[in-house]
Amino acid sequence: ITCNEMPSAGTNCFGRGIALQRYYFDQKLQKCRSFEYFGCSGNSNNFRSKTDCENFCLANADKVCDGSSPLKDPSGQLQKCTSSMACPSGYNCNAKQYCCPISGHFSVII
Numbered sequence: 103i104t105c106n107e108m109p110s111a112g113t114n115c116f117g118r119g120i121a122l123q124r125y126y127f128d129q130k131l132q133k134c135r136s137f138e139y140f141g142c143s144g145n146s147n148n149f150r151s152k153t154d155c156e157n158f159c160l161a162n163a164d165k166v167c168d169g170s171s172p173l174k175d176p177s178g179q180l181q182k183c184t185s186s187m188a189c190p191s192g193y194n195c196n197a198k199q200y201c202c203p204i205s206g207h208f209s210v211i212i
C-alpha cells in the first residue's frame with residue numbers, strides 16, 4: 103500500500119514554509135521521485151533518501167528471487183508469503199518471504 107499512495111506534502115510544522123526534500127515511489131513510472139515535505143502528517147510513501155525508497159518499493163529480482171522474477175499482486179507489489187499464507191502453484195515461498203518461481207515452471211498470462 104505504501105508505494106501505491108500519491109505523495110503528500112503534509113503540513114507545515116517547522117514554521118515559515120521550511121520544507122525537506124523527500125522521495126516517493128511513482129507507481130506509474132515505477133521509479134522514486136523527489137518532492138517537498140513540510141514535516142508533519144502526510145502518508146507513508148515518504149522516504150528520507152532515494153535509496154531508501156528504491157530498497158522498499160523496487161525490491162529487484164536479484165535481491166528477492168536470485169535473478170528470477172518474483173510474483174506480483176494486482177497492484178504491482180511483490181507477493182509476500184508466510185507459513186499460513188502459501189504461494190500459488192508454480193511458486194515457492196523463499197527465506198525472504200517472497201513468492202519465487204520454481205525452476206522449470208513458467209507462467210503464461212492470457
